[in-house]
Amino acid sequence: xxxxxxxxxxxxxxxxxxxxxxxxxxxxxxxxxxxxxxxxxxxxxxxxxxxxxxxxxxxxxxxxxxxxxxxxxxxxxxxxxxxxxxxxxxxxxxxxxxxxxxxxxxxxxxxxxxxxxxxxxxxxxxxxxxxxxxxxxxxxxxxxxxxxxxxxxxxxxxxxxxxxxxxxxxxxxxxxxxxxxxxxxxxxxxxxxxxxxxxxxxxxxxxxxxxxxxxxxxxxxxxxxxxxxxxxxxxxxxxxxxxxxxxxxxxxxxxxxxxxxxxxxxxxxxxxxxxxxxxxxxxxxxxxxxxxxxxxxxxxxxxxxxxxxxxxxxxxxxxxxxxxxxxxxxxxxxxxxxxxxxxxxxxxx
Numbered sequence: 001x002x003x004x005x006x007x008x009x010x011x012x013x014x015x016x017x018x019x020x021x022x023x024x025x026x027x028x029x030x031x032x033x034x035x036x037x038x039x040x041x042x043x044x045x046x047x048x049x050x051x052x053x054x055x056x057x058x059x060x061x062x063x064x065x066x067x068x069x070x071x072x073x074x075x076x077x078x079x080x081x082x083x084x085x086x087x088x089x090x091x092x093x094x095x096x097x098x099x100x101x102x103x104x105x106x107x108x109x110x111x112x113x114x115x116x117x118x119x120x121x122x123x124x125x126x127x128x129x130x131x132x133x134x135x136x137x138x139x140x141x142x143x144x145x146x147x148x149x150x151x152x153x154x155x156x157x158x159x160x161x162x163x164x165x166x167x168x169x170x171x172x173x174x175x176x177x178x179x180x181x182x183x184x185x186x187x188x189x190x191x192x193x194x195x196x197x198x199x200x201x202x203x204x205x206x207x208x209x210x211x212x213x214x215x216x217x218x219x220x221x222x223x224x225x226x227x228x229x230x231x232x233x234x235x236x237x238x239x240x241x242x243x244x245x246x247x248x249x250x251x252x253x254x255x256x257x258x259x260x261x262x263x264x265x266x267x268x269x270x271x272x273x274x275x276x277x278x279x280x281x282x283x284x285x286x287x288x289x290x291x292x293x294x295x296x297x298x299x300x301x302x303x304x305x306x307x308x309x310x311x312x313x314x315x316x317x318x319x320x321x322x323x324x325x326x327x328x329x330x331x332x333x334x335x336x337x338x339x340x341x342x343x344x345x346x347x348x349x
Contacts, residue, residue: 008314011035011060011077013094014084016047018173018263019108019138022270022303023083028053030307037073038084039063064090070097079310082107085179087114088186095122095133104131104313108138108302111179113186115141115232116199119323127322134329137309139276139298141229142326144245146336147280148234149327150347151291158284160242163230164211166220166277167251171263173299180255194231194243211246214292214346217277222246237328240282263299271297291347293336304339 010027014020015036024047027034034057036044041061048057062069074080074097082094087109095118098105109115118135126133136142144163152158172180190201206223213220226247234243254260263272277294295301305326312318312330320329336345 007031007033008078008310009033009035009076010310011037011074011080013037013062013073013080013082013090016040016043017083017175019175019299019302020083021047021051022300023081023108023306024057025051025053025269026303026307030311032307032310033057035060035073035077037062064093067093067097070094071100074098074101074103077101077103078314079104079106081306081310082109083306085109085111085175086182087111087179088117088182091118091135092121098133099125099129099131102129102131104310105133106137106306106309106313107135108306109136109179110138110140110176110229111183112192112199112227112229112232113183115229119232119236123323130321132313132318132321132329133323134309134313134326135323136229136233137306137326138229138302139305141233142305142309143278143293143301144228144230144280145233145325145327146330146332147278147291147293147345147347148230148238148240148282149332150336150345151280151282151289152238153289153349155282155284155289157239158282159240160244160283161234161238161240162244162246162281162283163228163234164213164222164246164279164281165226165228165248165251166211166213166217166222166279167248167298168273168275170251170254170298171260171272171274172255173262176255191225192227192231193225194227194235195241197235197241199231206252208249209246211279213277213279221249223249223252226252233325233327236325263297269300271300274298276301289349291345293343293345295343301342304342308335308338 060073062073
């Protein structure tokens with residue numbers, strides 16, 4: 001794909017949602033031309049009017065059950081970013097529209113089953129079309145995959161990977177709660193894990209463990225088997241049979257409580273006060289490699305992940321076509337370095 005020299009046009013579906021607004025702002029900051037799309041025309045207009053930077057942007061209402069409207073939403077676009085969950089409902093129609101338009105598709109899905117469906121159902125078609133589809137290009141799924149890939153380095157295989165999320169807290173958005181409910185319904189309330197090279201379901205409660213995060217966080221209580229989208233993205237391209245995921249106990253409690261409020265903006269960029277530290281360890285026999293990253297606000301940080309992905313796709317900085325996770329399609333270490341203004345990364349050795 002040739003390099004873009006103008007202002008690429010990117011359709012953002014779910015542009016008025018919490019994460020969608022961050023994505024639109026990031027696109028504008030980086031010189032893209034966002035097209036605001038989603039099912040609610042009034043919310044699209046209100047979102048554009050709420051920001052001077054967004055004012056004057058084109059609005060194209062569309063619903064996932066209206067293929068013609070989705071085609072119009074993507075007409076003339078260079079790429080599409082899907083920020084609208086539940087992705088079990090939105091991913092397939094948006095991917096179909098992207099394939100029809102011949103443009104790359106990126107989404108920010110954290111839903112394990114929705115991401116698995118994308119790899120399962122669209123891999124051959126996307127590869128045949130010579131296009132790129134990147135699911136879970138977000139804090140959950142994308143960042144962990146990039147860190148695991150960076151930690152692997154020149155290793156061709158590993159025995160297991162551990163991804164530990166150290167969140168200062170987690171005030172979930174309405175979208176997060178809705179997507180979580182869809183996933184729970186699909187699993188009939190069971191838990192999911194990735195072991196022996198496959199996803200499996202179980203009824204065992206998540207154990208309370210201790211994880212030694214890098215300083216200054218240090219030792220924290222975490223819930224084990226708190227499986228996230230990393231269980232789909234990492235093994236999609238890295239030959240690792242076991243993926244273990246852990247969540248800070250405080251954040252897991254926040255997510256589980258119906259009383260936890262939505263995130264509140266605390267700075268000029270609209271970010272909350274939430275901080276995060278993601279610690280990834282890859283083991284091969286008696287050897288271990290580690291990568292960690294810290295930053296602020298998991299929803300806000302999803303925006304530079306998704307927009308950097310689009311930038312690299314449109315400028316030919318890719319290693320694969322078809323459906324591919326972040327670590328498979330991009331140079332993981334270089335990608336992480338590109339986010340240094342919003343992310344502190346350490347990779348050892």
